[in-house]
Amino acid sequence: MKNFANLIKALDSSNKTTVKVDALTEYFRHASDQDKVWTIAILSHRRPARPVNTTLLRLWANELAAIPLWLFEESYHIVGDLAETIALIIPATKAHSDKSLSEYLHEMIALKAKTDEQKREYLHENWLALNYYERFVFTKLITGSFRIGVSQKLMTRALSKATGVDEDALAYKLMGNWNPGTITFQELILDEKSSDYLSKPYPFYLAYQIDGDVAVLGHPEEWAVEHKWDGIRSQTIIRDGEIYVWSRGEELVTDKYPEFQSFVGVIPDGTVIDGEILPFPNGEIGTFNDLQTRIGRKTVSKDLLAKTPVVIKAYDLLEWEGRDLRESAYDERRQLLEQLLDNVKGRGLPLQLSESVVMDSWDKITAERMRAREMRSEGLMIKRRSSTYQVGRKKGDWWKWKIEPLVIDAVLTYAMRGSGRRANLFTDYTFALWQTDEHGGRELVTFAKAYSGLTDAEFRKVDDWIKKNTLERFGPVRSVTPQLVFEIGFEGIALSKRHKSGVATRFPRILRWRVDKKIEEANSIEDLKNMIV
Template sequence: MRAFAELLDRLSLTASRNAKLVLLRDYLRTTPDPDRGWALASLTGDLTFDAAKPAMIRKAVEARVDPVLFGWSHDYVGDMAETVALIWPRDPNYRANREPELGEVVEALRTASRGEVAGLLEGWLDALEPKGRWALLKLMTGALRVGLSARLAKTAAAMMRPDAVSEPPDPEGGETTRALEPVEASDIEEIWHALSPPYADLFAWLEGRADKPSGDAPGRFRPVMLAVAIDEAVDFAKLDPDDYAAEWKWDGIRVQAVLEGGTAKLYSRTGDEISGAFPDVMTGLAFEGAVDGELVVWRDGGVAPFGDLQQRLNRKTVDAKMMDAFPAAIVAYDLLAEGGEDLRPLPLRDRRVRLEALVSGGGGARLHLSPVVPHANWEELAVLRADPPVGAAAEGLMLKRWDSPYVAGRPKGPWFKWKRDPHVIDAVLMYAQRGHGKRSSFYSDYTFGVWTEEGALTPVGKAYFGFTDEELKQLDKFVRDHTVERFGPVRSVRAERDFGLVLEIAFEGLNRSTRHKSGVAMRFPRVSRIRWDKPAREANTLDDVMDLLDALESGGGRVAQLAG
């Protein structure tokens, strides 16, 4: 457990991507099975414990520490795991022979009942030092937040492969070695869904002790191909528009629908299976293969705004009423496999022909074709991008080379995303809350609002990124200097017509929402600028926001710049 705790601690304090990769690579090289496998599973999100809940942790610590003192400490530190790790009073009668190993903890948590976990937790917290307690609690709750994505973790695993491996001596007693082919993260992703923690077969292959595990199973997930953001000032001068297909960047979520050998599955872009939440989609597909596309709500012959799809997201089950009100479908833009044939090595032009034939030939009532957008030059596409005829359901354009194979990851050149410029408003900071991980000491989560007709502020969103580290320090100081009330971990900041901090907020879209007092919800809001120079009274109004929402719902695609 100590090595795992040290790894998490160093990852959380390391900003460099390459440094994180080296830290994890070295850990995987030097840590024995099964601990390294359980560590990799936790970092990729493939390790969860149903019997371990945050409420259990709080109950355990409040049995040993005054609840009020713990509440104040939690409010100050801002992170549950860190607070418990620091404040936990070891039982004076406890006599630990050794700290628990990572594999020992995982195996116990996988088999223990909820009642048993409480006792195990207390014993482990007594046995561990603060850094180990923090790692234990992060492991149990699944909230690692160390700045390492699942793909980056797989990249580090690929990096642990040596250049060569020693072979048994030949009959004459000579020393022999065998060179090993390099491994990429995409090679691991290709077989990932056929593996299970603690990945002994994966490590055996990476270290040259066994053959590559087979990932060839019906219904498997294929690693997705991703696009890079286009640099209009640089890329267009080097690119020929005739070489690229243009499609709408649909405002849904990326999915992969796989129907093979009687197995039907729907995956998110990260490979999480979401079939159970969309039974209407799965029963409405009729093909043999794997389709890459966008999950949307399909209504009146077209794609509905993203807000409609949000009603269906993050649900484990869905009832008939919900499916009828928000009918889901897939807008298909690529065909990865058909009839047992892997189409990914083929150029996009050939895959597109096969996809069109599949959809028109009866791919199912819930499968629709994403059309190619005709264009003669980049200028024509720029006009369509700024004011798309499909309205709010498209957030820009995708540009894909006609000759590009389907390659996992984010290669530079084959695919570009050309998103519409974001909408922008000026809003007033109203509330702040501490962040997590490296930001647990800073007020970095900001709720902002706009003015109503009555002259009051109403919240319209929350943002926690878009600013630099130096700006974060300035914002944190403003919150501390101008706090007027506290509500648990939340601070209410002074915000009046004659005094307040204006934040320029960029966002991708608006939806009507009955859950929010203002009646609207923003999509992907972030702080684009701190308006130290702007009086709070000049921030935007709720009428401004509602006018934009009306324009978007009526099909107006023009970017709104409400900030001044």
């Protein structure tokens, strides 16, 4: 654990990519093989399930610190991170543990099945056996929310430097369904096994956002254009008579979409399709809100399948007849994809082609972008016709040109402290819009939360105002005098029975502080609903 904690400390103490890569490389060269595997798993979001809930963690840490619970809670709201708070408030100790990272993680996995008293004893014993930073990392692992500023791409680069294995090959090896508790470093990284190939997806190629004039890309004829669909990015793999559906988050989601089993026996083995899983109720593309009724369900009922069927909008072909097509030009891959869909037309498969938008000028392409919401898309994808299918986010060949956000003026009604460097400021806001009741009166109804979009100076100014205008406190939440108006932007909108406002917004964020407006000028829930296409 000591070596892993020192690694996390080094990663956390610098924003420089070279420093992070060097620290990781050095760690991978000297750590035990078991610890290497667990480190790879942790940094690629394969953490064990949380063995203790946060309520008990707070209670037991408070016992050990021997301070009033209110003081612990207030400290937590100021620090903004539970693991860091616990590491700070528990008394310092000179005790030391020689247990490795992998030993600790195996103990944490076993801890889940133990009684509360056994869990309490285990935590007290280990909190007192570790120094501050080791205790912080240990608690992070217990909470299951281990996040640090290291992308999987950066980790893969360091692993490549340490092992000599090609970065793209490593990216491929780390995809798929492997278990850090059972696989060895040799099997995961160093060995080449044909059986591993069967279910593994390829690393996804990601696009950069276009900011500014799209005409800087050159002649439109050099680019393929299609709509950017608002669903779940996926790869559908058909090999050896089996189908595997992977999300971009490297989650195997085959069982969640039983509709796609119909591909087996119709689409040839050795096929990998890159596309978007979209809701398709009533024979047309639905909203992301519709898709959320399918996301996270362990079992999909017949009623849900009938109410919210799904389709795949296919936009790339990565493998055909067992041949890796990623080094082929986009136009070549696209031609094969269109042939594939022509061959299975009329077979009733939930598979559609993401149609190309054929335009001879940027003005016409711009006009098509304006139709995005009507098409239930987020904007346009612009791909160089000669481009290969690369790994990760590479600038130059694939671009996303999203539509301008929907905008509405809303009133600040609640606030919470932020996290990280903003843990001592109120930066997480809840906003409301006007609603007219049956008697003609107006009340403010909450509709969205947002915590980004203001400058540091603006956040400090709003924080000062919140502290002076608090009406009530509900734990970490403060209700404030309805006085400040903010312009809120969001990507999409849909009716929702789960929200008091009756509307769900997608990716809300603050665009600007409307110091020029009074709350009477803020928009209404009706205005919001009128934006639904």
